Structure formats: C-alpha cells, structure tokens
C-alpha cells in the first residue's frame with residue numbers, strides 16, 4: 332500500500348547499513364574502518380558515558396572505560412545512567428548497558444583513580460598496549476573528567492606516550508562547555524596554559540566557588556559529548572574539518588573556535604620534548620585554509 336510505513340518484518344534494518352550510507356554518500360571514505368579503532372574514555376559522567384554510548388552505537392572496535400566512582404541518584408540529571416544502577420560502579424553499569432546496545436564492541440573497564448601513583452603504570456600500559464591488535468596503542472583518548480588533577484594525569488600520560496587526545500569540560504554554571512583536540516608538541520597541552528589560580532600556585536579548591544553546588548544540565552552535557560564524539564569521528568575516519576578548540580556558549584548561543592599553540596615555556600618536560608620533535612614540521616592545514 333502506498334504511503335504505508337515499511338514494516339520491520341519485511342525490511343529488517345541492519346543498523347550498520349545506515350552508518351555505511353555515509354560512505355555511499357561520499358561523506359566518509361571507509362566507514363567500516365571504525366572497527367579498527369579503539370577509544371579510551373576517562374570519566375563516565377554526564378559527558379563521558381554519553382560519548383561512550385555514541386561510540387558503541389557507531390560500532391567502534393574497542394572501548395576502554397575508566398572511572399573511580401559509583402552511580403548515585405544525584406547523577407540522574409545527566410544522561411545514560413538509570414536509578415537501578417545506583418550502587419554499582421559507573422564502569423560496571425556502563426559496560427552492562429553498552430554490551431546490550433552493541434555486543435560487537437570489545438570492552439575493558441577499570442574502576443580506579445587515574446591520578447594515583449599506584450595505578451599509573453597500569454594506566455599508561457592500557458594506553459600504550461590496549462589498542463586493537465598485539466601491543467598497539469589506543470587510537471584516541473577522551474578526557475571526560477571534572478577536575479584539574481585528573482586532566483593533568485591524562486595530559487601527562489598522553490604527552491609522554493605521544494598519543495592524540497581530546498579534552499572536554501562543562502562550566503559550573505552549566506551554561507558553557509568546550510572540547511579541545513590535543514596533539515602533543517603540536518597544539519598546547521593542558522599544562523601549557525594553566526588556569527590562573529593554578530599558575531599562581533594557589534589551591535585548586537579556589538577554582539570552585541565555596542558553598543555553591545555546581546549546576547548540571549543534560550542538554551549542555553549532551554551537546555558537549557556530541558561535539559566531542561563528532562570530532563573523534565572526524566579525526567579517526569578522516570572527514571570534514573577537525574576542531575582544535577571549540578566552545579559552546581549556551582547563553583549567547585554561539586560556538587567560538589580556535590587553536591591554542593604549545594607554550595615553549597610549558598613546565599611539563601615531555602611537552603617540551605614533543606615540541607622539539609615537531610618544531611617547524613606541523614601545520615593545521617585544513618583549519619588554516621578554512622579560517623583564513
């Protein structure tokens with residue numbers, strides 16, 4: 332009958348055929364390469380858990396999930412977790428959900444603090460050897476944590492191992508957020524431009540307003556995770572223009588973008604080493620061309 336919706340029995344949909352259409356339409360050269368990629372997601376809060384879900388739905392080859400916390404009722408104003416997950420570790424609950432959504436993805440999960448010295452060797456080991464195939468590094472690391480110390484740990488590990496990573500953040504007012512693509516030695520690392528309070532040697536606690544509970548909106552966090560995964564897909568599959576620094580201002584309704592160059596006086600030794608290796612050898616060409 333004309334105009335009737337196609338029934339599921341008659342046309343069983345293969346979810347991948349819809350993703351593969353990106354290839355047929357000439358957007359992405361080879362979408363199936365997504366199966367060769369592995370992504371480490373550090374922090375499974377309002378941004379990280381949603382990012383992991385998007386990557387699982389896209390059929391990424393492998394996901395390595397890190398978070399030291401458990402699911403709480405206070406997390407319900409974010410996407411992904413549900414009240415029945417309360418009491419479980421975020422990594423455990425996330426793996427369970429993601430496995431039902433896409434069992435073809437390979438999952439690794441670790442419930443620990445990535446800033447602890449006792450976990451450092453293992454954390455670096457999973458970055459360096461946790462990729463797909465014998466002893467290969469992960470394709471990309473996504474930092475979805477909510478504090479300075481954890482960002483510095485991801486920054487140091489990725490800079491030492493020279494792995495590409497993306498940083499993300501949502502402001503305490505929930506009215507803005509950003510994503511930043513970090514290529515060690517080529518773009519600024521997280522230590523190249525420290526927040527003013529930290530640069531002055533004051534306590535990180537001062538970064539948070541005293542007695543003020545951080546706001547949180549599933550919308551802003553959802554937008555930031557989408558920007559993050561969109562950029563991850565562009566980088567891995569090689570389509571479109573990569574964002575180096577992309578911010579989202581909910582109040583003003585705009586998306587400022589730019590690129591932050593490395594600081595030759597950065598106090599992270601491995602950043603200076605990478606800067607030296609890449610000196611004069613790298614230009615963000617696509618970005619320059621599009622924004623000139």
Ligand code: ATP
Nearest residue numbers: 374375376377398399400443444445446476477481
């Ligand atoms: P709240 O706003 O109440 O602090 P949250 O901690 O869930 O909530 P999000 O921004 O939603 O904040 O998520 C950040 C995630 O990063 C959290 O799940 C947190 O457990 C995780 N995280 C932060 N620091 C570390 C760390 N050092 N090691 C592992 N996971 C971390």
Ligand code: ZN
Nearest residue numbers: 520523597602
């Ligand atoms: Zn640096």
